[in-house]
Amino acid sequence: KQEVTQIPAALSVPEGENLVLNCSFTDSAIYNLQWFRQDPGKGLTSLLLIQSSQREQTSGRLNASLDKSSGRSTLYIAASQPGDSATYLCAVVSGTYKYIFGTGTRLKVLA
């Protein structure tokens, strides 16, 4: 059974810092890995999707990498801003199109 874990569970950093969020999964047979952000009480905003054949994806200040063999992905946020404060979720797609979500990292960027 696929299990997805995110470390740390919570993170508080001063504005301007570069930071790394981690996602690990137990079954390397995945099709996609996707990172989302979720603001309190809101739905999901897709940030980056990495297909199984890819190693990384970049969008603005965000960079996500994928190492299938070790079952890990990282989300790198450069020059963090208070507006980046949110919960970040990773999800893997394996099996019959099912998304398995990680436990989430609650990020707070202090002004």
Add this chain to the structure above:
Amino acid sequence: GAVVSQHPSRVICKSGTSVKIECRSLDFQATTMFWYRQFPKQSLMLMATSNEGSKATYEQGVEKDKFLINHASLTLSTLTVTSAHPEDSSFYICSARSPSGGYEQYFGPGTRLTVT
């Protein structure tokens, strides 16, 4: 493109009543939709997979008689919570499988259900 909507965004109902949540793909046809539940400060848990024109497939531990799913058209899936109880209060999010046939899903904005 690939927009998914949900209605209502918030609903409050009394214990014992039923409530229906709609999930629509606005600009594409979705043969497969999914329903997730998220309790406070927890991650999303898949409840069921909804396939147009056939019965939904429920995840282990989800009561199919309590959470009725209907996917009657290529753009609409509904989740009905029957005989709701306070423990059913949660954030319900639907998604639709990418029209390109790949593995990506597009997510709705969610529905906050509160059962009093």
